[in-house]
Amino acid sequence: MIHFDEFQLENGLTVIFHKDHTTPMAVVNTLYKVGAIDEEEDKTGFAHLFEHLMFGGSIHIPNFDTPLQEAGGENNAFTSNDITNYYEVLPKENIEIALWLESDRMLSLAFTEKSLEVQRNVVIEEFKQRYLNQPYGDVWLELRPLAYKEHPYKWATIGKSIEHIENATMEDVKAFFKKFYSPSNAILSICGNFELNEIKALVHKWYSDIPAGEENQRKIPKEPQQTEFREKTIEREVPADAFYYAFKMCDKNSPEYVVTDLLSDLLGREKSSRLYVSLKKEMQLVSEISAYILGSLDEGLLIVSGKLNEGVCFEMLDEALWEELEKVKKEEISEEEMQKLLNKFLTAKAFEEQNILNRAMNLCYYKMLGDTNRINEETELYKKVTSKDILDVANDVLQKTKCSLLKVKAKNVR
Template identity: 50%
Template sequence: MITVNRHILKNGLRIVHSEDITTQMVALNVLYDVGARDEHPEHTGFAHLFEHLMFGGSINIPDYDTPVQNAGGENNAWTNNDITNYYITLPRNNAEIGFWLESDRMLSLDFNERSLEVQKNVVTEEFKQRNLNQPYGDVSHILRDMAYKTHPYRWPTIGKEISHITNATLEEVKDFFYRFYAPNNAILAVSGNISFDETIRLAEKWFGDIPARDIKPRNIPQEELQTEERRMTVYRDVPVDTLYMAFHICGRRDSGYHTFDLISDILCNGRSSRLIQRLVLEKKIFSSVDAYISGSLDSGLFHITGKPCDGISLEEAEKAVWEELENLKHCSVEETELEKVKNRYESEQIFSNINYLTVATNLAFFELIGKAEDINNEVQKYRSVSHEQIAKTAKECFINSNCNILYYKKASS
């Protein structure tokens, strides 16, 4: 059981805290409620660009990394379609440095053309390296564009195309910052060897005077129900053909989310899971296969991907996957099989939440989707999933009219 303390500053900044005296470190995790889904369709990649810009210098601190390193700390950040997340770890005696650094870049960045050009070049090179010049690098662009027709999940976090980043102006960047990077659109999670009273004192001192901003309500177009199968075949310079399948599922806050997560583990988590045991080890249809869910806040995707063995066509590979999905619908999952995946999840949660930084990150996320204390209820939510729920969910989800299928083929030389 993780003990959670909470406080809200007058400017709307939500603070969640959990003390851990077994470590000599402190973690600060700042979650901003902004991601790629908040971008304009013609100005994508901005949330990810800001992940980089936030390290480029703020109004009073020209260099973020040097004070962190001098204080014996580490920091990093990541962005997805839903959120932007920054974290910093420091020895407990230097914890105030974290509050100072994070508050100053929340107050205002040092907006200038030089910094913007530097970070635009960095992001552009990342786009080229990961998505244009790497085998299978454009899969996310293709699959998202197939699966989503109206929702902004139709582009990945990196952006829809490079020109959206290279053409970004300083005024557009400033506008994006002041619309989303505000105390009343953020959650500060603090964990490690620091008391709740000290956390509140430092938060009030460093964040208390940052003005709240006018955060407009989201107006995201909801994706319409997919009613027919969508297929595409592409040819690329890749080593082997690969099968990609994506089914629409519920969002992260939905009660059915935990069922989908368990199904992905039943299908493909460990050597004894169904797809690996039957399609890789026994039938040797795939050399590798995977199944996972996107975990998106809005309606997400259930992914199945695999590389067929030599001599196996993508059509044969796809047929084998459908057969396994039909088995899941009509043959009850054995008690030992279901208990195994539940036990695996519980053990992973116990071990991950031993780490003070993981606790801070998780507390911020659970506060976003509900309340931080819900972190203590997750295992029970997985435990409560029944065989009947799994079969019912599989029957509703794994149908042709809900499926997007991509054949990613090796181009002929």
């Protein structure tokens, strides 16, 4: 059970406080409801580029990192398709440094040309390092537009192409800040060995004078229902053929979400999972195989991916895979297998909650979903899943007409 208190400032900022008396550290986590999902199609990669700019100095503070490091702290951030998340971890005595820094960059950035210029280059190198200069690095750049036709999930957070990043202007940067970086579009969580009134006073001190700004209402194009099997083959200089089956699944707020999560575990989380045992250990078709969900806010994807053994062709894999999927759609899983999935979940969850930073990030995330207390209700939802639920969701999700298949074919590798 994670205890927390919640309050809101007049400017719309939501604040969550979680007391942990066992740690000498404090975590300040800020979630902004902006991600790649909010980008224009001709200006992709912008939410992520903007995340980099948030470290280029704010209106009253020339350098973000220096004071934080001086306070013995560290920070980082990430951008997903749905959100942008910033955190600071520092000795609890110095928490005010983190609040001072975060509140100032919520108030306004410094917007320097130099920072924009440098971070454009840094992000372009990140693009190359992660997506272009790695074997299989570009599969998500190919798979997303295959699986999504209208919804902005069709591009990756890094963006569609390097050109979009090169073309970002200061005007874009300012407009983006104005639209998305306001208190009402943010959720702040603070964890550590403090008292509630102490935190309230500090948050009021640093955040209450920030203007409310405009509230942003997301208007995301809806993805039309997929009704046909999609397939694409790309050839790359890689040593092994690889496959990515992407099945459309429900959004994060649907009751089926946790069921789909367990279904993906059943298929391919561990070395005793269905696909691993059958396609790898028994039939020796693949060198690796796994199944997982992407965890997105809107309609998401359940992925089955892996690499073929030498001498195995895509058709053999395809036939064997669908045979296994059909089994999951026909027969309810045993009590024993159900318990196994749940036990794995419970262990993983206990380890995740052990970490104070995870708790801080999850508190913000669940609040964004609509109810912070879901952080405590999640386990019950998993416990309630029945084998009948899994069967139903398997029949709904694992259909050819909901599937997009990307094949990476190896070409003449030396």
